[in-house]
Amino acid sequence: MTRVAFDTNVLAYVAGVDRHADDAVKIDASRMLLKQLRGRAALVVPVQVLGELYVVLTRSGASRDEARDAVLRMAQAFGTADSNASAFLSALDLATTHKLQFWDSLIVNAAAEAGCTLLLSEDMSDGFSWRGTVVVNPFATSVDERLTRLIA
Numbered sequence: 001m002t003r004v005a006f007d008t009n010v011l012a013y014v015a016g017v018d019r020h021a022d023d024a025v026k027i028d029a030s031r032m033l034l035k036q037l038r039g040r041a042a043l044v045v046p047v048q049v050l051g052e053l054y055v056v057l058t059r060s061g062a063s064r065d066e067a068r069d070a071v072l073r074m075a076q077a078f079g080t081a082d083s084n085a086s087a088f089l090s091a092l093d094l095a096t097t098h099k100l101q102f103w104d105s106l107i108v109n110a111a112a113e114a115g116c117t118l119l120l121s122e123d124m125s126d127g128f129s130w131r132g133t134v135v136v137n138p139f140a141t142s143v144d145e146r147l148t149r150l151i152a
Contacts, residue, residue, distance in 0.1 A: 002150060004041040005111035007050040007104075007121030010138065011045065015053070015070050017060045026122075026139055031036065033120075033138055036151035041118075045074060046081040046110035050101060081114035094130060107135060118146060 013023065013030035029115045037043060050071050059065035083091075087109050095105040104124055112131035119135050126137040129142070136144040 002041045002118070003044055003079075003114060003116040004037060004050060004100075004150070005039075005114065005116040005119045005133070006043045006044060006078070006106075007119060008056060008106060008118045009122040011049060011053050011074060012056045012060075015057060015074075017056060019060065023105055026040045029139060033151065044081050044111065044114050044116050045078045046114075047083055047104050048110060050075055052103070056071060057120070079114070081110040081116070087094045087113055095123045098128075098130075100124075100128075110137065120147070145150050 008030060010030050010033075013026045014034055017029060017072075018024060021038060032101055034043075053074070054067050054152045057070055062070065083106055087106065090113075091102060091105040091118045094109055095102045098105075100108070107121075108119060108124070108130050109129075112133040113148050116133050119133050120138045121135050122137055122139055124135045126135060126140055128135040134144070134146065138147060
């Protein structure tokens with residue numbers, strides 16, 4: 001079964017974070033995408049993403065308890081991809097070689113180590129590939145054919 005990882009921004013939309021004019025559309029789209037992927041892919045969340053999501057939720061007005069509960073629900077609903085010392089060192093290489101943000105590199109590396117073929121992210125470089133994991137922007141005007149085939 002195809003394994004698909006999520007970046008923080010996509011899960012923030014799933015959680016209903018609405019900060020900008022076009023966020024309502026992305027909230028609906030991310031929730032629909034999640035429904036379409038269920039049963040067709042193994043869904044994975046890097047632990048780094050769960051930590052970032054907690055911060056996003058609290059900065060968006062959720063109490064610490066509400067943010068904790070939301071993050072724990074997502075951690076239970078999806079598989080998780082841990083970051084360990086090896087992942088950290090690999091992320092350092094990825095950030096240095098490809099000039100990515102370190103925390104994004106850690107997410108990409110965790111997704112790759114978890115065997116994910118797709119990493120859904122709005123703000124990473126659409127189409128970037130690392131060790132078999134391709135970053136796909138699910139909100140792009142032209143959605144990657146791999147994601148389209150998976151949800152068709």
